[in-house]
Amino acid sequence: MLGLEKKDFQLLLVVAGLTLLAPFILNPFPESSGMAQFNAGYPDLMQRFVIFGIFAIGFNILFGLTGYLSFGHAAFLGIGSYGAIWMMKLISLNVIPAIFMAIIVAGIFALAVGFITLRRSGIYFSILTLAFAQMSYALAYSVLTPITGGETGLQIKSSDSPLFSNLEEGEIGRANLFGMDMRASFELNIGDWLFTFNAGYYIAAIAMLASFYLAIRIFRSPFGMMLRAIKSNQTRMSYTGLNPRPHTLAAFVISGMYAGLAGGLMVAMDTQVGPERMFWTASGEVVLMTILGGVGTLIGPVLGAGAIKYMENILSKINKDVLHEWFAFLPDGLEDLLVTIIYPFIGKGWHLTLGILFMLVVIYLPGGLVEGGQRIARALRGKKANDEDGPKASTEPAE
């Protein structure tokens, strides 16, 4: 189906099902229960899940397939965002042209950056991309203020009147898709549950499914094969008469365009941009997402993005009082002890949990959550299935 193998098609179907039903799946707890704070089914967070999913999928095409670790990927996301917001300010409030603008701008920038940075590999490549991203950040922050709005960033203001729009005087434009407001939501009350279906989320979700499909096609294509060859042994690849450069550059540009798409979608959702979106910690975040989920796997980056954004939004909300509430059934001394132990890892300290989790994954589970899942599945299937697999052939190049 759709040019995919059966297994991939099933994966795509599962992902599609999960994304489209996300408002249900992410809201498992009734509103009035104490667990309601773990619900992630509100539009803002769901949008972030899919948008950062796209970002991470794109990053994975570069890092997972070619092994080039870019530490400056957020620059493309930021530049895509700036492209999109200018499109909205000047031409049209429709999100489609804005998103396409974001992809194109990010793609062109990625082409320029990739052309220069891909001359080097390994740590040098990481540093070069980092340098470019930091330069973009510094410029957006200072010199380019007329274009980027500097520290305050850009928003759609009442003074903006895009070419193709019929705004009244003083009306602040809103991002829309052929008249449908991005913020429009349909709320469904079933018993004690409240499910929100947000227009913006579904647009982002469709974009994610499209990019996920494209990523599967890239992974399974001869081009993807070529990229894997670059990762495993570039020298050997050039000995067979293939030039790795154009392939790596193509992967870099595709990955940059994915980041641009994510940036464009971000603007489509909340119509604002700031330079902090390009800061190197943002680039670090996408690295964390991809590794945490499982680098080089199809579904891993999406899982990683979801896990990190969930932690960022939910874990950071838990405070001391909530903890005390949970452990209220314990004797007082024990309760205080438990709260004291757990407290540093939640709330404002959620980065600590993230850091520890990330280190554990890198140390024990280089394949990320996906490998963890596979191991559990294998353990559940029991030893017998394990024996049938037989000794695995090593894919490492013999040096």
Add this chain to the structure above:
Amino acid sequence: MEAIILQILNGLDKGSAYALIALGLTLIFGTLGVVNFAHGALFMIGAFCAVTLSRILTLSHTIIDETKTDFLGNPAKVEVPYVHDIFGVATGDAIIDWAVPLSILFAVPVMMAVGYIMERGLIKHFYTRPHADQILVTFGLAIVLQEVIKYFYGANPIPTPAPQAFTGSFDFGAALGFDPNLIIYPYWRIIYFVFAAVIIGAVFAFLQYTTFGMVVRAGMADRETVGLLGINIDRRFTIMFGLAAAVAGLAGVMYTPINSPNYHMGMDFLVLSFVVVVVGGMGSLPGAVLAGFMLGILESFASMREVLAILPGLNQIIIYLVAILILLTRPRGLMGRKGVMED
């Protein structure tokens, strides 16, 4: 002329910090072949060693001073630091005043221990893994260390002043025969530069003139052969890791009066220090030092008003720009050796 001298001086202190961190990074990279993204965190921990020591020194207990009264007429409560009890008031005050320089003594063993634990506990297991994995795990470690410090010390910068004796500025202009007050430079920055020069000199001398250093250099050149000669090179490299951590920590300790330490100062310096290392050439110690000072001075030149009038924003990007130019024209950096990180 005055402006040029002033900018060179201004560049020296930042350049010293870059050079010290880059030196430590290169020591680790050159000996163990590990790309340590947690090195900035070591710099930060060093700075917080100074904060910790000054907090320990100012630990105090309350006594009731009968000779004074508060505004209600009751005997006043006075906070008395324990050092006053131990060393007397005058010496005690001097010790508190000199907390930052004293922290050097405190930071060296602490940082050595931190470095040792890091190497034995974590980095050891990553020698055979790809560089990307090393970058990732140390990046994770940096986040963890940073968050631990944030938990204990809060997110705000903590001012840690230099000793009273060094708070003023030195009038370089008068000393060099220009008009007075043209080139003034804080004493502490001079001390920082001198300190950095001494540390750098000491590290080089240690590597060049001691047997231990000779073995380490031999190990850097050909680890396998040194191992075959019956020398336990791993243990020496572990010590070098501790030494590199101590260098980064000392850079942090002495930097506290210049910039109040906060928990993310390490990350801010780390990015630039990596650029410095790469510009200097991976694995080259003189390259790292040279590039550190060069980029520090270039940065301060780029922030001159005259330069900014022509090329606005240059001070923000100069380091990255230079890094890109150098990497594209001299792929191994300024003094990089052949065969390092070229897989």
